[in-house]
Amino acid sequence: MxxxxxxIFTQNTIGLLNRITIIFTRRRLNIESLTVSETERKGVSRxxxxxxxxxxxxVEKLVRQIRKIVEVMAVFxxxxxxxxxxxxxxxxxxxxxxxxxxDVETINKQYKAWxxxxxxxxxxxxxxxxxxxxxxxxxYLKQYEILEFVRSGRVAVGKTEKGxxxxxxxxxxxxxx
Amino acid sequence: MEAIASPITDTQESIQTPVxxxxxxxxxxALIAEGVDTIFGYPGGAxxxxxxxxxxxxxxxxxxxVRHEQGASHAAxxxxxxxxxxxxxxxxxxxxxxxxxTGIADALIDSTPIVxxxxxxxxRLLGTDAFQEADIMGVTMPITKWNYQITSADExxxxxxxxxxxxxxxxxxxxxxxxxxxxxxELMTQPFEYECCQSLVSYRPRLTPxxxxxxxxxxxINNAKRPxxxxxxxxxxxxxxxxxxAFAEKTGIPVATTLLGQSTISTDHPLYVGxxxxxxxxxxxxxxxxxxxxxAIGMRFDDRVTGDAxxxxxxxxxxxxxxxxxxxxxxxxxxxxxxGDAKEALQALLPLxxxxxxxxxxxxxxxxxxxxxxxxxxxxxxxxxxxxxMAEVIDTLSQxxxxxxxxxxxxxxHQMMASRYYQFRRPNSLVTSGGMGTMGFALPAAFGAxxxxxxxxxxxxxxxxxxxxxxxxxxxxVQNKQPVKIIILNNNFLGMVRQWQQLFHERRYSFVELxxxxxxxxxxxxxxxxxxxxxxxxxxxALDTMLAHEGPFLLEVIVEKEENVFPMVPAGATVSQIRLx
Ligand SMILES: Cc1ncc(C[n+]2csc(CCOP(=O)(O)OP(=O)(O)O)c2C)c(N)n1
Numbered sequence: 001m002x003x004x005x006x007x008i009f010t011q012n013t014i015g016l017l018n019r020i021t022i023i024f025t026r027r028r029l030n031i032e033s034l035t036v037s038e039t040e041r042k043g044v045s046r047x048x049x050x051x052x053x054x055x056x057x058x059v060e061k062l063v064r065q066i067r068k069i070v071e072v073m074a075v076f077x078x079x080x081x082x083x084x085x086x087x088x089x090x091x092x093x094x095x096x097x098x099x100x101x102x103d104v105e106t107i108n109k110q111y112k113a114w115x116x117x118x119x120x121x122x123x124x125x126x127x128x129x130x131x132x133x134x135x136x137x138x139x140y141l142k143q144y145e146i147l148e149f150v151r152s153g154r155v156a157v158g159k160t161e162k163g164x165x166x167x168x169x170x171x172x173x174x175x176x177x
Numbered sequence: 178m179e180a181i182a183s184p185i186t187d188t189q190e191s192i193q194t195p196v197x198x199x200x201x202x203x204x205x206x207a208l209i210a211e212g213v214d215t216i217f218g219y220p221g222g223a224x225x226x227x228x229x230x231x232x233x234x235x236x237x238x239x240x241x242x243v244r245h246e247q248g249a250s251h252a253a254x255x256x257x258x259x260x261x262x263x264x265x266x267x268x269x270x271x272x273x274x275x276x277x278x279t280g281i282a283d284a285l286i287d288s289t290p291i292v293x294x295x296x297x298x299x300x301r302l303l304g305t306d307a308f309q310e311a312d313i314m315g316v317t318m319p320i321t322k323w324n325y326q327i328t329s330a331d332e333x334x335x336x337x338x339x340x341x342x343x344x345x346x347x348x349x350x351x352x353x354x355x356x357x358x359x360x361x362x363e364l365m366t367q368p369f370e371y372e373c374c375q376s377l378v379s380y381r382p383r384l385t386p387x388x389x390x391x392x393x394x395x396x397x398i399n400n401a402k403r404p405x406x407x408x409x410x411x412x413x414x415x416x417x418x419x420x421x422x423a424f425a426e427k428t429g430i431p432v433a434t435t436l437l438g439q440s441t442i443s444t445d446h447p448l449y450v451g452x453x454x455x456x457x458x459x460x461x462x463x464x465x466x467x468x469x470x471x472x473a474i475g476m477r478f479d480d481r482v483t484g485d486a487x488x489x490x491x492x493x494x495x496x497x498x499x500x501x502x503x504x505x506x507x508x509x510x511x512x513x514x515x516x517g518d519a520k521e522a523l524q525a526l527l528p529l530x531x532x533x534x535x536x537x538x539x540x541x542x543x544x545x546x547x548x549x550x551x552x553x554x555x556x557x558x559x560x561x562x563x564x565x566x567m568a569e570v571i572d573t574l575s576q577x578x579x580x581x582x583x584x585x586x587x588x589x590x591h592q593m594m595a596s597r598y599y600q601f602r603r604p605n606s607l608v609t610s611g612g613m614g615t616m617g618f619a620l621p622a623a624f625g626a627x628x629x630x631x632x633x634x635x636x637x638x639x640x641x642x643x644x645x646x647x648x649x650x651x652x653x654x655v656q657n658k659q660p661v662k663i664i665i666l667n668n669n670f671l672g673m674v675r676q677w678q679q680l681f682h683e684r685r686y687s688f689v690e691l692x693x694x695x696x697x698x699x700x701x702x703x704x705x706x707x708x709x710x711x712x713x714x715x716x717x718x719a720l721d722t723m724l725a726h727e728g729p730f731l732l733e734v735i736v737e738k739e740e741n742v743f744p745m746v747p748a749g750a751t752v753s754q755i756r757l758x
């Protein structure tokens with residue numbers, strides 16, 4: 001299975017998420033993660049959808065199918081080495097009296113993670129990184145009691161010189177994959 | 178009205194403050210600005226303000242009251258298919274809107290431009306499970322090219338212009354606009370202004386193909402020894418019939434059509450070799466395995482055409498001319514894709530291709546034609562015994578109408594027989610449900626087609642099963658005095674299903690026999706003339722009577738109960754495994 005990151009630039013309209021995800025559903029592709037936000041251009045949203053697929057051809061077809069949606073301005077499919085990408089995870093760790101104390105130095109220096117909130121008997125640690133980084137850190141934290149763990153979808157930018165949004169008006173569906 | 182009755186000096190007032198109209202009136206004005214003169218619809222609570230506005234616009238917009246909303250969407254399809262214009266239908270919320278769904282899905286897969294306007298509950302009731310509220314946006318999202326919910330009157334002009342632009346441009350398709358009752362009633366805050374949409378930022382269908390693509394295609398075509406053209410529905414949508422013929426004649430390349438591509442080229446054209454697919458012609462199918470270059474134009478390699486796609490035309494290089502880029506490489510990988518309008522693509526190709534005649538190659542098709550003629554066509558048309566065969570009816574009709582009628586068919590054996598035995602002489606003459614195979618399509622679609630092409634003869638060919646799915650539209654036809662001619666080919670069976678049961682399920686005829694009503698009595702009940710023909714000797718006379726009749730007419734022909742349609746490519750087989758019996 002190869003991981004693909006699909007970036008979709010759309011006009012920001014109601015119901016679009018639905019229209020996009022239907023295409024994955026119809027083609028029986030499972031969405032690993034999904035992130036949506038507005039881009040630097042007002043009214044233009046960016047969807048970042050991660051899927052795993054065995055066939056590049058299937059992914060190409062999917063991209064073209066998404067491109068058909070009237071509100072979609074451009075779609076790009078990337079392999080991992082074509083993008084810079086990250087996820088963010090929050091860990092809520094129990095710190096009751098008398099429990100093993102957190103090794104904040106290791107957390108900061110070795111795992112590049114930060115305590116972002118101190119509760120009465122818990123802390124919240126934030127870690128950004130790839131899926132592997134985050135699960136590596138998860139393993140490390142298992143020695144403590146993890147009360148909650150949440151991971152965001154992937155965010156990604158392509159490794160091209162200009163921001164892809166710049167190309168939107170001329171964007172050609174086929175030649176970016 | 179008397180002057181005293183209006184104390185405000187009306188005229189002065191209206192010069193200063195322009196008259197503001199409500200959403201429904203805006204909708205009327207928008208439709209008129211789009212050139213709409215016909216709407217197929219059915220009223221109800223959530224669309225009443227629009228119907229109220231329509232009352233004032235009866236001179237400009239002819240509203241046709243159907244008997245079921247499915248009839249409205251199919252009629253709009255029939256209208257769109259023959260007129261080349263956008264078909265429009267109107268329905269209320271909830272059940273009205275959901276009744277349109279079959280026609281919408283049908284229009285999507287057969288690339289038919291229709292705009293469906295449906296009422297919705299008032300904005301403040303949205304999402305509350307209000308009376309007759311259905312999430313039609315959610316329901317139609319996967320079966321529309323675009324859909325949108327209007328919740329304020331001010332949105333009407335922009336959204337309607339977008340709706341029409343999207344429906345008819347690029348690869349045409351259905352658009353659904355859901356309008357809340359509050360938006361229909363409220364006043365616009367701006368004076369009505371309308372501009373037809375010409376382009377959208379995010380939606381830019383490519384009409385003019387890229388030069389490199391055309392050149393690459395021309396090169397493949399010029400080097401081909403055994404080239405073969407597949408003409409699909411896209412050729413007719415692009416009005417590229419003349420271009421196709423010019424291209425084929427210059428290059429000498431044989432032309433086959435898909436089911437929806439039928440009538441693109443006259444069946445007596447020397448380069449026409451038949452139609453492709455499950456029940457298509459023997460030679461047309463078998464020869465796909467002999468071609469070295471296939472030029473597919475405005476067609477999408479539907480599985481009814483390809484049979485087992487994994488074993489389909491592996492030997493050939495493919496030129497695929499298609500306006501919808503997502504169709505390219507979807508089923509069959511193209512060696513030379515050409516994204517663009519079929520007409521523009523053929524115009525661009527014509528000067529680049531060499532004149533040729535490919536006589537030897539073309540003649541190879543003819544030996545299959547002879548086999549097909551001797552084993553299938555001739556026996557079907559010259560069988561003196563037993564009941565009338567569907568083939569005879571179509572063949573006789575074809576002769577009597579000189580191949581010039583518009584044939585609208587339903588779905589089943591009669592559909593395949595109509596396509597096989599009618600000798601199409603004029604373009605745009607077969608209206609059928611190809612991609613969806615929607616039973617119940619023909620009667621309303623034939624009506625719509627007659628409205629869209631008032632000067633042509635429209636003949637609907639319908640099975641006894643299909644007819645009963647939208648039988649109530651007889652009422653619409655009579656009320657609107659459209660001279661549609663209807664032929665029911667009555668075999669008392671769901672024939673096509675029975676054929677499959679016979680061939681692939683050991684004749685286990687599971688629920689395919691129909692107890693039919695007296696169709697003629699029903700027609701008469703609706704005020705339509707009709708007759709039954711039960712004997713070969715009366716067939717010609719019955720068809721004459723029908724064709725000579727001034728208004729609509731229903732002719733029921735009792736046909737052979739267990740006739741089968743051949744040739745046939747069994748599902749999952751390759752096209753060259755086509756069976757003749
Ligand atoms: C709405 C719908 N339901 C079921 C089918 C499946 N189906 C395809 S052809 C057919 C039989 C049609 O029977 P009839 O109208 O009598 O035509 P015939 O095949 O006998 O010519 C059926 C049931 C369909 N295509 N559409």
